[in-house]
Amino acid sequence: MHEISDISFLPNILSNPIEYLKGVGPFRADLLKKELNIFSFHDLLNHFPYRYVDKTRINLVREITSESDYIQVKGKLMNLVLAGDGRSKRITGIIKDASGELTLTWFQGINWIQKNLTIGNEYLVFGKVGFYLGLPQLTHPEIERWQAEEKNTRNFLEPVYPVTEKLKARGITGRNLGNITANLFSMISENDLIENLPGSLMHRENLLTRFDAYRNIHFPSSVILRDRAVYRLKFEELLISQIRLGMLRSNRHRYSKGIIFGKVGDLFNRFYNDHLPFQLTNAQKRVLKEIRKDAGSGHQMNRLLQGDVGSGKTMVALMSMLLAIDNGYQCCLMAPTEILARQHYEGISGLLKDLPVSVAILTGSTKTASRKKLLAQVESGEVQILIGTHALIESAVQFKQLGLAIIDEQHRFGVEQRAKLREKGENAPHILVMTATPIPRTLAMTAFGDLDTSVIDELPPGRQPILTTHRLEDSRPQVMNFIRNQIEQGRQAYVIFPLIEESEKMYYENLMRGYENIKAWFPEPKFYISMVHGRMPADLKESNMQRFVSGDTQIMVSTTVIEVGVNVPNATVMVIESAEKFGLSQLHQLRGRVGRGSDKSYCILLTGNKVSAEARERLSVLCATNDGFKIAEKDLEIRGPGDIEGTRQSGALQFKLADIMTDKLILEKAKSIAEKIIAMDVKNPDNEFRQLLDHLQRGKNKTPWSRIA
Ligand code: ADP
Ligand code: MG
Numbered sequence: 001m002h003e004i005s006d007i008s009f010l011p012n013i014l015s016n017p018i019e020y021l022k023g024v025g026p027f028r029a030d031l032l033k034k035e036l037n038i039f040s041f042h043d044l045l046n047h048f049p050y051r052y053v054d055k056t057r058i059n060l061v062r063e064i065t066s067e068s069d070y071i072q073v074k075g076k077l078m079n080l081v082l083a084g085d086g087r088s089k090r091i092t093g094i095i096k097d098a099s100g101e102l103t104l105t106w107f108q109g110i111n112w113i114q115k116n117l118t119i120g121n122e123y124l125v126f127g128k129v130g131f132y133l134g135l136p137q138l139t140h141p142e143i144e145r146w147q148a149e150e151k152n153t154r155n156f157l158e159p160v161y162p163v164t165e166k167l168k169a170r171g172i173t174g175r176n177l178g179n180i181t182a183n184l185f186s187m188i189s190e191n192d193l194i195e196n197l198p199g200s201l202m203h204r205e206n207l208l209t210r211f212d213a214y215r216n217i218h219f220p221s222s223v224i225l226r227d228r229a230v231y232r233l234k235f236e237e238l239l240i241s242q243i244r245l246g247m248l249r250s251n252r253h254r255y256s257k258g259i260i261f262g263k264v265g266d267l268f269n270r271f272y273n274d275h276l277p278f279q280l281t282n283a284q285k286r287v288l289k290e291i292r293k294d295a296g297s298g299h300q301m302n303r304l305l306q307g308d309v310g311s312g313k314t315m316v317a318l319m320s321m322l323l324a325i326d327n328g329y330q331c332c333l334m335a336p337t338e339i340l341a342r343q344h345y346e347g348i349s350g351l352l353k354d355l356p357v358s359v360a361i362l363t364g365s366t367k368t369a370s371r372k373k374l375l376a377q378v379e380s381g382e383v384q385i386l387i388g389t390h391a392l393i394e395s396a397v398q399f400k401q402l403g404l405a406i407i408d409e410q411h412r413f414g415v416e417q418r419a420k421l422r423e424k425g426e427n428a429p430h431i432l433v434m435t436a437t438p439i440p441r442t443l444a445m446t447a448f449g450d451l452d453t454s455v456i457d458e459l460p461p462g463r464q465p466i467l468t469t470h471r472l473e474d475s476r477p478q479v480m481n482f483i484r485n486q487i488e489q490g491r492q493a494y495v496i497f498p499l500i501e502e503s504e505k506m507y508y509e510n511l512m513r514g515y516e517n518i519k520a521w522f523p524e525p526k527f528y529i530s531m532v533h534g535r536m537p538a539d540l541k542e543s544n545m546q547r548f549v550s551g552d553t554q555i556m557v558s559t560t561v562i563e564v565g566v567n568v569p570n571a572t573v574m575v576i577e578s579a580e581k582f583g584l585s586q587l588h589q590l591r592g593r594v595g596r597g598s599d600k601s602y603c604i605l606l607t608g609n610k611v612s613a614e615a616r617e618r619l620s621v622l623c624a625t626n627d628g629f630k631i632a633e634k635d636l637e638i639r640g641p642g643d644i645e646g647t648r649q650s651g652a653l654q655f656k657l658a659d660i661m662t663d664k665l666i667l668e669k670a671k672s673i674a675e676k677i678i679a680m681d682v683k684n685p686d687n688e689f690r691q692l693l694d695h696l697q698r699g700k701n702k703t704p705w706s707r708i709a
């Protein structure tokens with residue numbers, strides 16, 4: 001996605017098809033295309049080494065430990081023995097240096113070894129250390145005759161490139177891809193890789209030129225230059241992506257025509273003065289101000305509202321909707337599940353019951369007759385707030401004047417669904433996306449870099465932190481007793497089972513076993529247990545959920561379907577089974593289902609008796625903090641950005657070199673420079689970033705992800 005350089009902009013030689021490169025030819029070209037997507041010289045240039053071998057370093061056999069990775073040993077070949085037959089046919093040799101002896105084994109290329117190696121000669125051997133029967137050995141090492149006079153020319157780091165198994169099998173290894181790349185470098189010069197950054201910036205940041213950076217990432221003259229090359233290329237990559245995102249944002253601000261919510265009207269004020277059941281927190285007030293300012297500015301709002309579980313996003317949503325209605329527009333609020341939609345509907349209708357606002361709900365289970373009537377009311381503008389699920393974005397739903405669309409718990413909605421929603425109005429409605437999965441700053445800057453963000457960073461007063469502990473299977477009796485104890489005090493409990501992605505059948509069986517197990521712990525007739533899961537018919541799910549909400553059942557056995565938004569203030573215990581199977585942010589979300597009332601609440605993370613150190617550490621993060629932002633940071637650190645929900649499909653994270661966690665500082669710097677560039681006159685031909693801007697211009701149709709909104 002973020003091509004470091006864009007092929008359409010390159011002079012001819014780099015756009016040459018790969019088969020024209022010396023050492024490639026049609027057969028290898030085919031493999032390179034299929035296996036590595038390398039079609040042109042340019043693609044090869046952008047296929048970077050993932051590690052380097054220091055050929056200047058020769059190890060002694062004695063130095064090898066169980067920690068050793070790749071080693072290079074120089075010594076005399078002592079013998080060569082052919083052994084085994086069929087698949088286990090192999091040839092082994094012994095290489096001896098001043099410190100000891102090392103076994104070499106080849107299962108392939110046996111003939112070549114027999115023909116080319118001579119016992120008694122000195123060789124240089126390179127390979128990855130493995131252990132067989134406790135002794136170190138090298139399997140399929142590279143081996144070449146030692147030539148003393150060549151020593152000095154070995155003064156470099158040799159690149160090793162990522163290749164696939166198939167390429168290896170066809171004789172193209174990670175190291176000999178380097179030979180092909182070297183051929184490429186013998187054909188090109190500075191003129192083929194034109195500098196795109198202004199001299200002043202290069203000077204200030206001490207950056208290598210583009211050409212030097214490419215040369216030194218492939219064939220470094222020293223470790224320092226290699227590092228500088230990587231830095232320069234990451235910097236360029238991040239700068240380009242930041243400029244692209246920043247331009248999208250600023251173009252939206254400058255050129256998109258948005259609906260204007262110009263006034264704070266009667267409804268808003270009446271609600272604020274007479275119906276608000278509590279004081280808004282300062283964070284809620286600030287965010288409302290941001291939304292008001294944005295929606296009044298004349299450009300279309302595309303705002304991401306982040307707020308930890310329980311931070312009161314719904315109230316912000318409601319008051320934003322009143323603002324829209326006061327200005328003559330309709331609004332919709334879209335939730336990811338029917339249960340949540342219903343809950344929003346009931347909550348919001350209740351809060352607005354004494355005000356002249358018409359609120360309606362539309363979900364998949366709305367019956368045809370009432371649906372028809374409802375759709376007519378939406379089209380006529382009679383319905384002012386429409387709450388619902390995915391059903392809202394079906395084309396049958398036509399608004400008279402949709403001014404604001406709110407999406408709750410955004411990560412459940414795909415990019416396409418969001419786009420559909422935006423097409424619901426003649427003028428694109430303002431969009432507010434709400435999420436309780438906090439997005440670490442680096443992600444917000446990249447995956448969501450074209451959205452404006454608001455953060456509710458404060459919980460309503462009086463919340464008691466949820467006490468979280470990790471317990472092993474051995475303590476199950478105590479855990480069940482704890483639930484019993486809470487229930488006997490009139491409280492309710494959740495028991496959550498993980499989704500097993502590998503097999504839907506297993507997942508279901510697992511849940512059923514879990515349910516039976518819980519029933520066995522609570523056999524007395526006074527205990528009632530509900531269960532919901534994703535495969536249940538909607539109405540059954542709904543009624544089981546309702547029984548728990550109304551307090552008719554004390555225990556809810558469930559999968560993660562209750563993850564988002566469900567509000568049962570009387571529930572004070574959450575037990576999460578096989579907690580190690582969940583991501584941290586998801587556990588935090590789940591945990592947010594308790595601690596919603598005034599009673600002290602508990603979350604118990606259950607795992608088997610054997611837990612990996614890594615899982616133990618992960619779970620300890622959750623026990624240590626209730627701060628969703630800290631947890632999200634940690635989650636990102638542990639799992640990497642590709643796994644964070646909602647960002648998986650986002651091309652915005654597909655950097656070739658940069659890593660948004662470890663390159664945070666470069667990212668910050670790139671962002672601040674990008675902001676300056678965007679604030680300049682980008683059309684001015686004398687702009688010192690002309691080269692870079694032209695470069696971007698040519699690649700601008702390559703960012704479909706940038707329309708995420
Ligand atoms: P979330 O941000 O997770 O969607 P909700 O909007 O469901 O959180 O709010 C959680 C609970 O906090 C609700 O019961 C809501 O009524 C309450 N709440 C929201 N804002 C405040 C406030 N400023 N003061 C007190 N309680 C509040
Ligand atoms: Mg919510």
